[in-house]
Amino acid sequence: MVTVYDVPAYKLIERLAEELKKFEEIKPPEWAKYAKTGVHKERPPQKEDWWYVRAASVLRKVYMRYPIGVSRLAALYGGKRRRGVKPPHTRKGSRSIARKILQQLEAAGLIIKTPKGRVISPKGQSLLDRIAKEVAAEVAEKIPEIKLYY
Numbered sequence: 001m002v003t004v005y006d007v008p009a010y011k012l013i014e015r016l017a018e019e020l021k022k023f024e025e026i027k028p029p030e031w032a033k034y035a036k037t038g039v040h041k042e043r044p045p046q047k048e049d050w051w052y053v054r055a056a057s058v059l060r061k062v063y064m065r066y067p068i069g070v071s072r073l074a075a076l077y078g079g080k081r082r083r084g085v086k087p088p089h090t091r092k093g094s095r096s097i098a099r100k101i102l103q104q105l106e107a108a109g110l111i112i113k114t115p116k117g118r119v120i121s122p123k124g125q126s127l128l129d130r131i132a133k134e135v136a137a138e139v140a141e142k143i144p145e146i147k148l149y150y
Helices: 011-022 050-065 070-076 095-107 122-142 144-149
Strands: 079-083 084-093 110-113 119-122
Touching: 011 050, 011 122, 050 070, 050 095, 050 119, 050 122, 070 095, 095 110, 095 119, 119 122
Parallel strands: none
Antiparallel strands: 079 084, 110 119
16 A cells, blocks of 8 residues: 655645645635745745645645644744854744644644644545555656556
């Protein structure tokens, strides 16, 4: 059985983002086109569908690192803040973006809130495993030798 761990992350996230666009609960807020993704960034994202890509990435992180909360997600999406001639310091990403995406994924039924943090729901696990299987088939079609591992 192919799981999320067996396929390339960028291909899985790309396909999952397309799938998440079909959910009516997952929509970028009005302020999303102007907001930076963290204090360490200089500009907002340039891609139009960056919200769905981030939501797909967060769903994958919840699958792999459960239970997980807003603070830990913000740390994962953080980076180095440049401070001119002074040494850079690590800063967390936007907690608001992480919180809103978690709330939307929860409303869609893909994750469940527990006292220790968010975990993947059976519906979310099914979605991720189905997409992972499709991505694995696509990769195996391009590289025949890889079929030995799937």
